[in-house]
Amino acid sequence: MSERPPISPRSPRAALEPEQVPPPPKRSERARNPFVIVGNAVITLVLISMIGVGAAYVYGKQMLEASGPLKEDKIVNIPARAGKGDIAETLQREGVIDVNRWLFIGGVFALKASTELKPGEYEFRKNASLRDVIGTIVEGKVVQHAVTIPEGLTSEQIVARLSENEIFTGAVREMPREGTLLPETYKFPRGTTREQVIQRMQQSQKRVLAEIWERRNTDIPVKTPEQLVALASIVEKETGKADERSRVAAVFVNRLRQKMKLQSDPTIIYGLVGGKGTLGRPIKRSEIMQPSPYNTYVVDGLPPGPIANPGRASLEATANPARTRDLFFVADGTGGHSFTETYDQHQKNVAKLRTQEKAIQNDTVEPPDDPAPAAAAAPSDSNPSASATKPAAPAKRTRSTTTPGGQGAAQSATTPPVVQR
Incomplete structure (x- = not known):
């Protein structure tokens, strides 16, 4: 074993003094280099930033993905x-x-x-x-609003509807030509201009008309697509029943072939009120033969243009009418029509309808308590209204007005619809 060095004795005073500690080693010149100091600070900041970015990313992702407050769409x-x-x-x-x-x-x-x-x-x-x-x-998938334009409206009526619809903006600069707008259900975003709506309806009408014209029966006495639209507009106004359109179209096509006047009441109304569409009262007897380019009781063949904007179904029915020899039709009392080839049979259908009307009146009108004096005969220029087409005007007839919505179903002011053909 190595011997320990002897411990030198200390004086009492020396024992009370603190023991000397050696000074710390001096920092190296490298540690005191400013570039090292800056580098350490940068590393520290980068680490802190990374931690901050990571925390922000986690928080941001949670914020983006968290369910929102909406309780319903x-x-x-x-x-x-x-x-x-x-x-x-x-x-x-x-x-x-x-x-x-x-x-x-x-x-x-x-x-x-x-x-x-x-x-x-x-x-x-x-x-x-x-x-x-x-x-x-x-x-940018904005909400699309469905807008339905019914068949049989005039261009003026359609523009009025668009003007009343608050989802559209702007005004229509020029009234579209009659028959150039396709009635249909369209979808538009809020803020669409009314001019854009008109342009889209016109483009749709051109496309549909071209397709139907190519598929038409070439034997029909219609020479141009514009004439097809004019005839289809009459069909549109004459019936609102889908299964009757082709038969109504056949009646008018057969009349054109035989050089018979079309004698359609809606054409009288259009000649009187034009684009306003509705007369608001029964047709007067004096108006039946009133000269007008649109009155098909006066003019031969088709009117100079459409009397409304027909829908696709009426265009197709007119381009390919039913293969019948019918020349007449009259309301059957149930909302539809009876079609016949001869005037004699047509008159029988008219008489049958009169009997139905009289029975309805007897069932619904209560007699007065005291006998009333006999009613005076109606003036010759005011008569009930229902739709009619006939070879010659009988002494007594009922005329038609179209429904306010522009649909072809005729209605009488005082009786059920009567259509003489």
């Missing part, structure tokens, strides 16, 4: 020229999102959609997340 209009902050306020006010505008803007930037937000009317789904909300606006 809702339609919200994003106005044109609205900024991201305005969009955020609109969505927050409508209850679509529950985050403030800055978080919404942050979400927009995170999804790289800052230049893709489009104005319009959008439908947001129940509990839509912020990601879903922003995605809906970016896709």
